[in-house]
Amino acid sequence: MGVSALTARAYPTAPIAPVACFGIPADQQRLDGPDDSTRSSGKGAILVGAGIFLSRVSGIGREVAVAAFIGAGRVGDAYRAALTIPRLLQNLLGEGVLSASFIPIYSQLVEQGRRKDAGRLAGAVFGLLAVITGLVVLAGWVLAKPLVSLLLWRLSDDTADLTVELVRVMFAGIGFIVLAAWALGVLNAHRRFFLSYAAPVIWNVAQVAFMVGAWLVWHNVDPATRASDIARMAAWGVVLGGALQFLVQVPLVLRLVPTLRLSLNWRRPDVGVVLNRFGPALIGRGVVQVSAYVDLILAGLLAGGAIAALGFAQVIYFLPISLFAMSVAASDLPEMAREQDDPEALVRRLQTGLDRIGFYVLFSAVAFITLGGLIVGALLERGQFNGDQTVQVWWILAAYSLGLVASASSRLLQNACFAAGDAKGPARVAVVRVALAAAVGVVLMFSFDSYAVINGSVERLGDFKVLSPLSDAERADGAVRLGAVGLALGSTVAAWLEYGILRHRVRYLLRRRRPVRGPTGRLAVAALSAAVLGGVLAWGLEPLPLLVAAPVALLVTGGIYVVLGRGSGVAAAEEAANLMERALAQVTKAARSKNRGE
Incomplete structure (x- = not known):
């Protein structure tokens, strides 16, 4: 939703300066950190995009496996519901809340060269986050059945029982993903984007591996029973993948933050600022989680x-x-x-x-x-x-x-x-x-x-x-x-x-x-032209195999969109057009070289 x-x-519009945030006089602040606040975020966006691209491609691979092995029927409902319910943790305590509360404060400390304070802040936030996450995971395991009954009261008994079983397993996996979001925040503040956004590849690969392994073991079993067994194994893939997604980031975090000191010290001024921002952000993410649950509840009333x-x-x-x-x-x-x-x-x-x-x-x-x-x-x-x-x-x-x-x-x-x-x-x-x-x-x-x-x-x-x-x-x-x-x-x-x-x-x-x-x-002209062409291609390419028709249609419509968008004054359109020209030039050059060789 x-x-x-x-x-x-309306809120006061004056920006929050480091003095106001930390309550520390300006003459006591260290300002010997690198002065690169004007650095372009283009490289960072490319690294984030590359990491996310890999994680999302692996995520699509996971969905391909879910569709093939579990399907979109009764077991598919149970699997998807079981993955949604524990995401209470991820939505409440994960990247969104840390982006609003922890990352801006930690980034300022790093920028000011206050490495020791940054390490203590990161350690205190991790300690508090780990305690809260552990308590929520325990509560989720104990309350799994009431949660499913409350949210999905119209599920059939066998679907509800399977959902409860999967929820209990998946809560632990999502807990590890929350800790991985803390590591992501630290790495982002140090402008190390790729690893943290590529780490979910491990989470997706673990689930796919467990599903494929389960299918190899039970491929001769009745399809309905086999789908349930594969869903159970995929849930354990969520746990192992979540743990690996966190652990793979830890070595780089420790190298970048040698002053990291784990604690539960919530009395530090900078921790207090994070907690002050954490509360409102938590409420905001809580509403988002309510939104996800509302979607789940309403979908549970449908066929x-x-x-x-x-x-x-x-x-x-x-x-x-x-x-x-x-x-x-x-x-x-x-x-x-x-x-x-x-x-x-x-x-x-x-x-x-x-x-x-x-x-x-x-x-x-x-x-x-x-x-x-x-x-x-x-x-x-x-x-x-x-x-x-x-x-x-x-x-x-x-x-x-x-x-x-x-x-x-x-x-x-x-x-x-x-x-x-x-x-x-x-x-x-x-x-x-x-x-x-x-x-x-x-x-x-x-x-x-x-x-x-x-x-x-x-x-x-x-x-x-x-x-x-x-x-x-x-x-x-x-x-x-x-x-x-x-x-x-x-x-x-x-x-x-x-x-x-x-x-x-x-x-x-x-x-x-x-x-x-x-x-x-x-970009209206470019978008409308691509839409019309897309509709024509969807109809005209229907006889072709889907794995051929889909990429052909995307390439043709995308090319028209880029060409027509070039004159829009949007810098990204110009960049994409230049990139497409270079790619076509490389293809043409390779074709000519091949012809000369022949």
Whole structure:
């Protein structure tokens, strides 16, 4: 139901200087650290993007394995629900909260050359985070059954029992991922981006390895039983992968922070500042987690398979957000914290980042809407995942994609607020965003659940439902229904609300006459042309195998988008066009060399 939020309520706009943050007189601060606050975040974004690219490619590989070995039916619902419930930990205590509270303060200490204080701050935050995480993991194990019963009361008994079993195992794995987010924060502050964002590859590979191993052992077993056993093994892959994702970052953290001292010292002034920011950020992320649970609860009221289909669509939907929005936002956050006393520099960095994010994400939205059937089919359609489920996931993905630009841009705008010391703002509007997304979703989802995909075509089954859930018999009839499309449309409406409020909030914080703007308007011609061409190609390439049709369609539409976007004045479009020209020149040169050799 969206990824972040911001309120329009006014807060003081004066930037938070290090003196105000730490309560330490200026003449006692060490300022002998490297003065590179104006360093371009381009290299950092590239490294983050490379790491995220590897992790997301491995994540797609994991989803391919889930679709093939577990599927999008009853067991798929249990697996996806079990992975969502423990993410309470990741959303409450993970990267989002640490980005708002820990990273800006730690980055300032490093920038000021106060290495000893930085090491003690990092150690205290880790100690407190580890204690809280351990307690939540224990509570999750004990309360797994009540949690599942509370959130998914309409699940069948066998699906609910499997979900409880998986939840208990996965809680431990997500706990390790929270600790990995602490390591990521430390490495980002030292401008070491690649390892922390590539580390999730291990998490994904562990799950795939466990699923493949389970299939090799039980491939002759009844398919329903085999899917359940594979899901159980995948849960243990979550645990091992989470532990390895944390441990692989520890050596570099220790090398960069030789003064690291683990403690529970919450009385230090800098720790107090982190905790003061941690609370509001925790509330904001708590609302986001409520949003995830609302999605889960509402999907649990729909026909069987809705939870799994929603999960598959979200994984693909978040791919461009992760590659383009998170890479820019993550690399820019430490730099924004360093530039908080220079609003003009911060605005320039923000505008550049929005242009870069918008250029790539806008094409992603166009591709998901017009070519989504080819993309989903090429990625997932095999094993337990059939063609009707491909159409189901495509519709959900297309509905989400209508708000993709807003969701992606909000990541960077929210970081601008964090850098300006506004950690409370996101918590306020998040409540409104969740309520709006849920309200729109409830109004639409039962109506869409009246429609099902049958042999690739969308047809209405039975009476048209408005604010009325299907009966238990209808929910269990095995039809591939579209109720989750309503939830995705609710998320889109909320995403645009969030984006609009966030733009005006940043304008207020930075005392700008006009809000910063994304590149969507300047790229309208390129986007519309790519959309029309994408629709034609999706129809014309249908006879070809999906693994051929999808990449061909993406390359052609992407090329047209880049060529037409070159004259838009968006720097990222010019960069992409130059890159494409160099690539074509290399291909041409290689072809000529080959011909001369022959």
